[in-house]
Amino acid sequence: MEPPKHRRMTTQRLAILAAVVEGGDHPTAEEVHERVRQRLPRVGLGTVYRNLTLLAGAGIIRLVNLAGEPARFDGKTEAHHHVRCSRCGRIEDVVLPAGNEMREWVSARTHYEVTGHRVEFTGLCPNCKQAARRRT
Amino acid sequence: MEPPKHRRMTTQRLAILAAVVEGGDHPTAEEVHERVRQRLPRVGLGTVYRNLTLLAGAGIIRLVNLAGEPARFDGKTEAHHHVRCSRCGRIEDVVLPAGNEMREWVSARTHYEVTGHRVEFTGLCPNCKQAARRRT
């Protein structure tokens, strides 16, 4: 369970990183796999998953992970959210304003017809706050 | 692909509905299965999925479907969002205010230490807006 001490920059890892960053989109692991295989045909899907997870853990790429579909990866690590088309599944970036009327704002900005949004908060519940305090 | 014309209220369907509504929590399909099997031991997981999907489609329960975990179901159908503990996975309800400072507000209201939130918009992209118009 110990994380590795040193990272090695292998051909595969570099190609996987490039496939996510240079695409400028939000590929699934499977899509990354296809792209990488055009240059390195022997790369396995397991390797793709391992490296995407590792790169996301290092903060080099972002795990998008929208609900109800396979995970996607994003070369842009700055804070931003996403619009997803409920019909074709297409995903685009959205930078939220601080203020109100978010749906209208997003709709005007992206030319999507925004029909819904989901907000999900994460954090520590009261029990876990205590538990974390004890262990620190 | 045609949906059934008439719904029948079977013992199993009723028990599955009860397991979600009476629990007052956010069970996964597997958890619903366990609860139902205490009274009806021969119920299969497939039946549970079929009925949860059907009930959610009819708007009787809600599919929660947080990112990165198995789908969950919610007996409360009014508009509300969720806080999830990133440590133990516990999920609670949150009703959002219209205004700003959402994270602080959620934190004060739920006693969670809110460390992150995700916002995901859904709708129709420009292409699909046109396509939908054509078909209507």
Next chain:
DNA sequence: GTACATGCAAAAAGTTTGCCGACTC
């Protein structure tokens, strides 16, 4: 040379589906 990384294949986890007999209306 040593640890980390890859390839391959098997397995795990979550969900869907096909078939046929059973039950609801």
Next chain:
DNA sequence: GAGTCGGCAAACTTTTTGCATGTAC
């Protein structure tokens, strides 16, 4: 009695993992 529904098991999709070999440092 017609048509929906449930039980069971198989299949499917996405992701993880074990193991022997390969490779960056």
